[in-house]
Amino acid sequence: MDEKEILSYIDEVNLLLKRAYVPYSKFPVAALLIDNNGKKHKGVNVENASFGLTLCAERNAITTAVTQGMKKIRLLIVTGNTLEPISPCGACRQVIREFSDKDTVIILANRDGKYKIASIEELLPYSFGAEDL
Numbered sequence: 395m396d397e398k399e400i401l402s403y404i405d406e407v408n409l410l411l412k413r414a415y416v417p418y419s420k421f422p423v424a425a426l427l428i429d430n431n432g433k434k435h436k437g438v439n440v441e442n443a444s445f446g447l448t449l450c451a452e453r454n455a456i457t458t459a460v461t462q463g464m465k466k467i468r469l470l471i472v473t474g475n476t477l478e479p480i481s482p483c484g485a486c487r488q489v490i491r492e493f494s495d496k497d498t499v500i501i502l503a504n505r506d507g508k509y510k511i512a513s514i515e516e517l518l519p520y521s522f523g524a525e526d527l
Contacts, residue, residue, distance in 0.1 A: 395469075395499065400501060400509065400511075401507055403426060403469070403471050403501065404471060404473060404501070404503045404507050404509060405507070406426060407424050407425065407426040407436075407471045407472075407473045407503070408424070408473050408503075408505055408507075410424035410425075410426070410436055410437075410438055410451075411423075411424045411438070411473065411474070411475065411505065413438045414438040414439050414440070414451070415438070415439070415440045415441055416439060416441050417441060418441050418443070418445070419441060421439075421474065421475065422438065422439065422474065422475060423438065423439040423450065423451040423452075423472065423473070423474040423480065424436070424437070424438050424439075424451050424472070424473050424474070425437045425438075425451040425452045425454070425455040425470065425471065425472045425473075426455065426470075426471045427455050427456065427459055427464075427467050427468075427469065427470045427471070428467075428468045428469040428470075429459050429463075429464035429465070429466065429467060429468060430464065430465050430466040430467075430468055431463070431464070432468070433459075433462065433464070435455050435456075435458050435459035435462065435464065436455055436458070437451045437452065437453070437454030437455030437456070437457075437458060438451050438454060439451045439454070440454065450482070450483060450485070450486050451472065452470070452472055452482050452486040452489065452490060453485070453486055453489050455470075456489055456490070456493060459493075460493070464493065465493070466493055466494065466495060466498070467490065467493045467494050467498050468497070468498065468499070469498070469499045469500075469501070470490060470494075470498065470499070470500045470501070471500075471501040471503060472500075472501070472502055472503065473503040473504060473505060474504060474505070475504070475505050476504045476505075477504065478504060478508065479502035479503050479504050479508055479509050479510040480502055480503065480504060481502060482502075482517065487517050487518040487521075488518065488521070490514060490517065490518075491514050491517075491518050491521045491523060492523055492524075494514040495514075496513070496514075496515070498513070498514055499511060499513075500512045500513065500514065500517060
């Protein structure tokens, strides 16, 4: 994947930020994933007055993708209104791990197009999944 393609994906996911439902934190986050079949799935964070019921953008995109038949994430781009590339929360890291493998590319970005490419091992070292049980 070249720089032009990465920035195109980041632009696409940044457009989703306006769809986030964030009346409490005012902190929109958006995610775009491409699954093992090349299909795109999108997600934004959706807050709730009962904060524990809030759904992060990453998990929103992943659960939507699973509903549509996804087995593995090929590419995941996450963005937010941050100075540096955004970083997923711990719960999202574990859910990302569940549907990733060593070939999954994870791009952490911000609204200005700054980004970092990471592997699942970098996001969640020493993790385990169903294949380890």
